[in-house]
Amino acid sequence: MSKRKLTRQQAWRIEKIQKERLDRASRHKAQVEELLEAGGLGQEQVGRVVARFGKQVEVVAVDTLGQPIANPVRCHLRANLASLVTGDQVVFQTTDDAGIVIACEPRRNVLERPDFRGVIKAMAANIDQLVIVTALEPAPQPELLDRYLVATEVAGIPPLIVINKIDLLQDSEVDQNFLAAIKNLYEVIGYTVVETTTRQAGGLDALSKHLIDKSSVFIGHSGVGKSSLVQALLPNEQIRVGHLHQQTRLGRHTTSTARFYTYIQGGSIIDSPGIRDFGLEQISRTDVEYGFIDIREFSDNCRFRDCRHRQEPGCAVTDAVQKGKLSRRRLESFHRILDTLTGGNA
Numbered sequence: 029m030s031k032r033k034l035t036r037q038q039a040w041r042i043e044k045i046q047k048e049r050l051d052r053a054s055r056h057k058a059q060v061e062e063l064l065e066a067g068g069l070g071q072e073q074v075g076r077v078v079a080r081f082g083k084q085v086e087v088v089a090v091d092t093l094g095q096p097i098a099n100p101v102r103c104h105l106r107a108n109l110a111s112l113v114t115g116d117q118v119v120f121q122t123t124d125d126a127g128i129v130i131a132c133e134p135r136r137n138v139l140e141r142p143d144f145r146g147v148i149k150a151m152a153a154n155i156d157q158l159v160i161v162t163a164l165e166p167a168p169q170p171e172l173l174d175r176y177l178v179a180t181e182v183a184g185i186p187p188l189i190v191i192n193k194i195d196l197l198q199d200s201e202v203d204q205n206f207l208a209a210i211k212n213l214y215e216v217i218g219y220t221v222v223e224t225t226t227r228q229a230g231g232l233d234a235l236s237k238h239l240i241d242k243s244s245v246f247i248g249h250s251g252v253g254k255s256s257l258v259q260a261l262l263p264n265e266q267i268r269v270g271h272l273h274q275q276t277r278l279g280r281h282t283t284s285t286a287r288f289y290t291y292i293q294g295g296s297i298i299d300s301p302g303i304r305d306f307g308l309e310q311i312s313r314t315d316v317e318y319g320f321i322d323i324r325e326f327s328d329n330c331r332f333r334d335c336r337h338r339q340e341p342g343c344a345v346t347d348a349v350q351k352g353k354l355s356r357r358r359l360e361s362f363h364r365i366l367d368t369l370t371g372g373n374a
């Protein structure tokens with residue numbers, strides 16, 4: 029990008045924003061110090077971050093089995109702590125109406141994703157399973173699903189694929205054959221695919237058994253019904269759901285922060301804000317090849333180590349497609365994802 033001179037107004041705005049940030053940071057520091065100096069802080073307790081709001085987090089005290097034993101408390105972070113995310117295990121102290129997090133356990137793993145500016149940020153920690161939610165409306169886009177799957181493989185967290193709103197099978201543009209084809213495609217690769225609906229009794233049976241004793245994060249585009257599923261799974265909670273846009277039939281980004289819930293049958297569920305674009309721009313070609321586990325299985329046998337699996341001679345991947353051992357759609361999707369990578373590493 030060419031360097032260009034900032035106009036006076038832009039420079040003024042930037043300075044103003046930076047000053048506001050500094051003010052906020054020093055206010056925050058002062059609040060933390062005040063709490064510490066005031067004494068009166070209770071005993072150290074073990075807790076879990078259930079949501080994050082800017083620089084503050086909501087923490088719930090847990091027992092040795094990880095079960096919540098009190099209501100969530102809004103907490104400041106001690107200055108030496110890096111930022112926390114939903115699912116973090118922490119040590120904290122409280123006063124009557126506020127709290128302070130003093131330590132964070134090392135994370136088992138962390139889920140990252142681009143924020144609305146495209147900056148990669150941690151979103152949730154200590155996760156056993158990523159539940160990728162798709163729906164009949166907004167219609168499932170297999171290529172997007174492939175992008176999520178690459179992300180889960182790279183993060184090393186096993187995925188579970190959900191196709192929600194199957195009650196719409198009659199009304200939506202998606203027909204039974206398309207649905208069966210998607211399901212079959214991913215099952216053949218080795219993924220588990222379940223169909224759900226929040227509109228019919230028993231509509232979550234296929235899903236609920238996969239959640240027991242695991243810590244799951246629900247991810248997927250806005251409007252597919254993540255929060256509706258979580259609400260149906262946890263009837264005692266009060267969770268906001270949003271309507272789809274009348275014309276575009278897209279979601280409205282109703283959920284704004286990742287939130288942790290305890291699953292009554294054992295385990296936990298984190299509901300996360302939907303995403304419109306799931307960029308993989310920060311990921312390398314090697315990651316994408318690793319993330320397509322079905323392609324990976326054949327690519328070791330290509331004649332050339334840097335084979336792009338397009339028209340190269342001796343390509344074991346295109347050979348597998350011709351022999352019907354590998355889905356052509358997945359290979360096309362693989363190429364399209366690589367085509368979108370920036371930085372010349374595709």
Ligand SMILES: Nc1nc2c(ncn2[C@@H]2O[C@H](COP(=O)(O)OP(=O)(O)OP(=O)(O)O)[C@@H](O)[C@H]2O)c(=O)[nH]1
Pocket residue numbers: 192193194195196224225226227248249250251252253254255256257268269270271272279280281282283284300301302303
């Ligand atoms: N027909 C039908 N509609 C559903 C189903 N589940 C959810 N919905 C509807 O889908 C819309 C969006 O639901 P939400 O649960 O807010 O979707 P979300 O994925 O949490 O969206 P964000 O928070 O914006 O990411 C709402 O109008 C729900 O009533 C279902 O099984 N069938």
Ligand SMILES: [Mg+2]
Pocket residue numbers: 254255256268269282283299300301302
């Ligand atoms: Mg939601």
Ligand SMILES: [Zn+2]
Pocket residue numbers: 327330331335336337338340342343344345346
């Ligand atoms: Zn090849």
